[in-house]
Amino acid sequence: MDELAAAQSRPVEGLPSRSKANGTTSEAVGFAPTTSDSTANVKASFTTINPVDGYRTHISEALAPITGVSAEDIYSKLQWTQTQDKGDLTLAVPALRIKGKKPNEQAAEWGGKFPDSNLIEKPIVAGTFLQFFFKPEPLTKLVIPLILQEKAAYGTNARLGLRDPNDPSKGKLRIVFDFSSPNIAKPFHAGHLRSTIIGGFLANLYEAAGWEVIRINYLGDWGRQFGLLANAFEIYGSEDKLEKDPIGHLFDIYVQINKVSGPEEDHIKEKKEELQQAQANKQSTVDLENEIATLEANSTNEKARQYFKRLEDGDPAARAVWTRFRNLSIAKYKKTYARLNIHYDHYSGESQVEKSRMDAAVKRLKDTGVSEDSQGAVIVDLTKDPKTKKLGKALVQKRDGSTLYLTRDLGEAVKRHDLYHFDKMIYVVASQQDLHLAQTFKILELMGHNDIAEKCQHINFGMVLGMSTRKGTVKFLDDILRDVGEKMHEVMQRNQAKYEQVEDPEQTADILGITAVMVQDMSGKRINNYEFSLERMTSFEGDTGPYLQYAHARLCSITRKAGLAATELESADLSLLHEPHAINLVRALSQWPDVVQNTLKTLEPVTILSYLFKMTHMLSSSYDVLKVVGSEYEVKKARMALYEAARQVLNNGMKLLGLSPVER
Numbered sequence: 001m002d003e004l005a006a007a008q009s010r011p012v013e014g015l016p017s018r019s020k021a022n023g024t025t026s027e028a029v030g031f032a033p034t035t036s037d038s039t040a041n042v043k044a045s046f047t048t049i050n051p052v053d054g055y056r057t058h059i060s061e062a063l064a065p066i067t068g069v070s071a072e073d074i075y076s077k078l079q080w081t082q083t084q085d086k087g088d089l090t091l092a093v094p095a096l097r098i099k100g101k102k103p104n105e106q107a108a109e110w111g112g113k114f115p116d117s118n119l120i121e122k123p124i125v126a127g128t129f130l131q132f133f134f135k136p137e138p139l140t141k142l143v144i145p146l147i148l149q150e151k152a153a154y155g156t157n158a159r160l161g162l163r164d165p166n167d168p169s170k171g172k173l174r175i176v177f178d179f180s181s182p183n184i185a186k187p188f189h190a191g192h193l194r195s196t197i198i199g200g201f202l203a204n205l206y207e208a209a210g211w212e213v214i215r216i217n218y219l220g221d222w223g224r225q226f227g228l229l230a231n232a233f234e235i236y237g238s239e240d241k242l243e244k245d246p247i248g249h250l251f252d253i254y255v256q257i258n259k260v261s262g263p264e265e266d267h268i269k270e271k272k273e274e275l276q277q278a279q280a281n282k283q284s285t286v287d288l289e290n291e292i293a294t295l296e297a298n299s300t301n302e303k304a305r306q307y308f309k310r311l312e313d314g315d316p317a318a319r320a321v322w323t324r325f326r327n328l329s330i331a332k333y334k335k336t337y338a339r340l341n342i343h344y345d346h347y348s349g350e351s352q353v354e355k356s357r358m359d360a361a362v363k364r365l366k367d368t369g370v371s372e373d374s375q376g377a378v379i380v381d382l383t384k385d386p387k388t389k390k391l392g393k394a395l396v397q398k399r400d401g402s403t404l405y406l407t408r409d410l411g412e413a414v415k416r417h418d419l420y421h422f423d424k425m426i427y428v429v430a431s432q433q434d435l436h437l438a439q440t441f442k443i444l445e446l447m448g449h450n451d452i453a454e455k456c457q458h459i460n461f462g463m464v465l466g467m468s469t470r471k472g473t474v475k476f477l478d479d480i481l482r483d484v485g486e487k488m489h490e491v492m493q494r495n496q497a498k499y500e501q502v503e504d505p506e507q508t509a510d511i512l513g514i515t516a517v518m519v520q521d522m523s524g525k526r527i528n529n530y531e532f533s534l535e536r537m538t539s540f541e542g543d544t545g546p547y548l549q550y551a552h553a554r555l556c557s558i559t560r561k562a563g564l565a566a567t568e569l570e571s572a573d574l575s576l577l578h579e580p581h582a583i584n585l586v587r588a589l590s591q592w593p594d595v596v597q598n599t600l601k602t603l604e605p606v607t608i609l610s611y612l613f614k615m616t617h618m619l620s621s622s623y624d625v626l627k628v629v630g631s632e633y634e635v636k637k638a639r640m641a642l643y644e645a646a647r648q649v650l651n652n653g654m655k656l657l658g659l660s661p662v663e664r
Contacts, residue, residue, distance in 0.1 A: 049157050050157065050594065051143050051590050051593070052088070052089070052590055052591065052593065053593075054142075055119065055120065055132070055134055056075050056078050056089065057071075057075065058117070058119055059074070059078060059089065059120065060072070060078065062114060062115055063091075063110060063114070066110050066114065067096065067106075068098075069098065074091070074096070077095045077096060078090070078091055079092070080594050080598075084587055086126075087124065087131030087132050087133050088134045088590070088591075089131075089132045090129050090132065091129065091130040091132070092128065092129055093107045093110070093128045093130065094128055103128040104127055104128050107125050107127070107129065107130055110130060111123045111124070111125040111130055114130075117135075118135065118138065119134065120132055120134060120135060121135060134587065136577075136578070136583040136586070137575055137578075139590060140574045140575075140577050140582075140583070140586045141574050142590075143586055143589055143590045143645070144572075144574055144589075144641050144645045147589060147648050147649060148566075148569060148641065148644060148645060148648070151648055152648075152651075152655070154592065154593070154648065154649065155208070155592045155596045155653075155656075156208040156209070156210075156593075156596070157208075157209060157210065157593065157597065158210035159210060160209040160597070160600070161173050161206070161209050161210025161211035161212070162210060171212075172210060172211055172212040173210075173212065173424070174211065174212045174213075174214065174420060174421065174422045174423050175211045175212070175213055175423060175424045175426065176214045176416060176420055176422045176424070176425040176426070177199055177202060177206075177213065177214070177216065177425075177426050177428065178199075178216050178218050178426070178427045178428065179195045179196060179198070179199020179200070179202075179203075179215070179216075179217070179427075179428035179429075180195050180196040180217050180337075180342075180428075181195065181217060181219060181220065182219065182220065182333070183219070183225075184219060184220060184221050184247075184250065184325065184326060184329045185247070185250035185251055185254045185325070186251065186254070188247075188336075188476050188477040191430040191432075191463075191464075192477070193464065193477060193480070193517075193521070194430070194461050194464060194521055195429060195461070196340065196342060196477075197340070197518050197521045197658065198428050198459065198522070198605065199215075199428035199459075200340065200341070200658045201522065201608075201656070201657055201658055202428065202459065202603060203215050204655075204656050204657075205596070205599060205600060205603075206600075208596060209596075209597075209600055214345050214346070214422070215342075215343065215344045215345050216344065216346045216347075216348050216416075217333070217346070217348065217349075218348050218349055219348070219349035219350070219351075220349070220350060221349035221350060221351045222349065223308070223350070224301070224304050224305055225254070225304075226307075226308060226311060226322055226325070227303070227304030227305060227306070227308035228254065228258070228261065228300070228301075228304040229253070229325060230307050230318065230322070230325075231257065231300070231304060231307060232256060232257035233250075233253060233321070233325075235253075235256075236252075236256050236257070242328065243328075245332070246329050246331075246332050247329055247333075247476065248476065250329070251476075257300060261299070261300035261301050261304075264299050264300055265299070265301060267295065268292060268295050268296060268299065271288065271291060271295065274288060275289065275292065322351075326349075336481075339514060340514060340658060341655075341658045341659070341660060350408050353408045353412045354411070354415075357414065357415055358403045358407045358408060358411045360411070361410040361411050361414070361447070362396060362397050362407065364447050364448065365380065365396060365443070365447050366378070368446070368447055368448060370443065370446045370447055371396055374393075375399070376399035377395060377397060377398055377399045378395075378396045379393050379394060379395050379396060380394045380439075380443055380446070381393050382439065382442060382443075388442055391438055391439050391442060392435070392439075394406055394439045396410075396443075406436065406439065406443075410440060410443060410447075413425070413444055413449075413452055414444075414449060414452065417449075417451075417452045422455060423455060424455050424457065425455055425457070426456075426457050426458075427456070427458050427459065428461075429458060429459075429460065430460060430461060430463070431460040431461060431462060433458075433460070434460055440456075441453045441456050441458075444456070459526070459603060460526065460527060461527060462526070462527050464521070464529070465531050466532050480517065481510070481513060481514060481517065483534065484513035484514070484537070484538065485506075485509050485510040485512075485513035485514075486509075486513075487513065487534055487538045488509040488512040488513040488516060488538050489505065489506065489509035491540070492508070492509055492512070493505075501664060503664065508662055511660050511662055512549055512662070513538070514659075515545035515546065515548065515659050516537040516544060516545040516546055517545070518545060518658060518659060519544060519545030519548065519609065519657075519659070520532070520536070520537040520544070520545065522608075522609055522657065523543065523606060523609060524606060525604060525606060526603075526604060526605075543613045545659070547616070548612060548613070548616065548650070548654060548659070549659075549661065549662050551619060551620070551650060552651065552661045552662065553662050553663060554623075555619070555643055555644075555650065556647065556663040556664065557664070558629075558640070559640070559644065559647070561628070561629050562628050562636065562640045564636070564637060564640050568637055569637060569640060569641045569644060572634075572640070572641040573634055573638055574638055574641065576634060576635050576638040577638050577639070577642055579625055581618070581621065581622040581625045582626055582639070582642055584618060585615075585618050585619065585622060585646060586642065588614070588618055589615070589645055589649050591611070592611070592649050592652070592653070595607065595608065595611045596608075596656070605657060608653055608656060611653065612650060612653045612654070615646070615649065616650065619643075619646055626639050626642070626643075627639070628640050628643065
């Protein structure tokens with residue numbers, strides 16, 4: 001058994017050893033707890049969390065005496081492959097940096113000396129690479145029972161989020177996500193949509209990795225527009241409409257009052273231009289100045305400023321109106337977010353940053369000499385340091401003493417650190433805010449909060465092009481989801497036979513529509529712009545959301561038709577899964593924990609999506625070969641166990657992305 005003692009690493013004390021699914025332990029397929037002190041065993045997760053880690057340890061310990069390189073170094077260089085024809089794991093010999101022979105000669109020598117193994121085929125030498133293929137039967141007997149036992153937990157690794165992986169009592173690492181952040185009474189535009197989808201996914205990802213996750217929605221809920229809104233409601237408001245659709249109604253009256261304030265401001269601007277002309281011609285300007293003063297004093301915007309001043313000063317009546325608008329909007333947002341499987345721990349916002357914190361930030365900048373006076377305003381000139389020259393000059397306080405978004409962000413970052421004591425904070429914000437957030441993080445560092453700045457990260461993303469509703473360009477999220485749901489319903493009705501089998505077609509169409517929107521958004525790298533295409537996203541063909549849902553529903557259909565109980569699958573003879581389609585599908589399923597862990601490095605939803613599409617394509621090509629219904633009983637059980645494992649992994653992946661898998 002020496003060649004098999006390559007090992008499952010030791011379970012961490014305090015965490016359960018999760019490995020006796022279907023009576024098949026990791027030891028039974030060749031992973032015995034090693035008795036060596038190899039550092040690779042410390043490095044590896046135990047096999048029951050990630051089956052491929054056991055193979056990594058096995059390979060690295062077999063290669064260590066052959067190469068003279070430590071097992072730990074080899075372990076870290078073993079990579080999973082992009083395509084199965086390149087193996088299950090691969091080693092780039094040059095990565096080990098061994099002097100002497102040429103890398104291709106070393107690869108050939110090591111491949112020839114690799115010992116016989118019950119787990120791994122003799123490595124294939126491909127130039128300077130060693131390609132390792134796992135032997136099918138041991139892999140199948142490890143992976144399928146593991147998935148059927150672990151279910152939703154397969155692919156997760158709670159150890160990654162522990163402060164000390166060897167001492168769970170020290171607790172979890174804590175991460176704050178700031179995402180979505182719509183402006184109350186304004187459209188929920190494409191940038192907010194992308195931030196919501198990407199932020200929701202990343203929060204799920206870190207939870208799967210065992211972190212304690214705090215989700216914050218930092219609303220645009222402060223500023224002069226609330227003075228405009230309050231005044232607009234007095235003129236145009238309807239209690240009934242506000243209760244039924246607060247966000248829509250507030251937006252409507254906001255548009256109405258801007259139709260009044262816009263021409264007023266244009267008229268005042270014209271009068272000021274007349275004033276400048278008169279002054280240049282040395283004409284009398286007293287009447288013109290009085291007219292401008294009267295226009296400004298009676299303007300809609302001035303009334304809004306006065307109302308907002310009351311709000312800032314804590315006027316009870318103004319506060320009550322603002323609180324009502326905010327609370328009604330949040331209640332509506334919660335319902336919409338729930339459709340996307342997204343929730344928040346805190347609804348914060350610009351209004352929640354205390355003036356004392358902003359004043360403290362400005363004072364600290366002055367006291368530390370970071371800021372300077374510029375014609376009465378306070379700025380931070382980042383151009384003085386060659387390393388930060390590209391960040392320009394940041395305005396921290398206006399001449400009139402009022403603060404800006406940057407000042408509030410500085411105060412809010414310190415507040416969150418005081419409240420949550422986070423280990424990491426991620427802002428999921430469009431790439432248009434790259435400069436703003438780079439300035440924020442740098443200024444935090446300069447003002448002595450490097451402990452906070454180094455924990456902050458900006459996850460950015462590109463634009464959505466051409467997004468509008470059927471009835472116009474107003475981009476409320478509910479309008480978008482309604483349109484896509486209606487389109488999905490139309491597509492479903494084209495196949496009347498299948499349509500009639502769906503219990504609640506409208507609800508299913510809504511879920512498919514939401515899936516379509518979310519998958520289209522996540523299908524490329526975050527930073528890339530993409531074209532919003534109703535036709536493409538709602539298709540059941542190609543790599544789309546509806547295709548993923550169809551793949552899941554088809555697996556559920558096979559389960560229903562097979563009529564096998566879960567207990568029957570537990571006794572399946574998995575050695576009967578010898579067809580190439582079955583073997584390759586098992587190989588793909590074994591990679592799922594690696595995919596999740598790799599996504600923690602890329603922070604790209606497309607890493608997960610690409611895997612799911614590749615795996616579902618393999619499934620589609622398997623159905624004609626690996627038939628369940630009509631097969632001999634033992635074969636039927638084995639194939640059904642395989643399909644149930646595939647359904648579980650697909651389900652896990654879809655839920656990680658924030659999707660709701662359908663069964664029909």
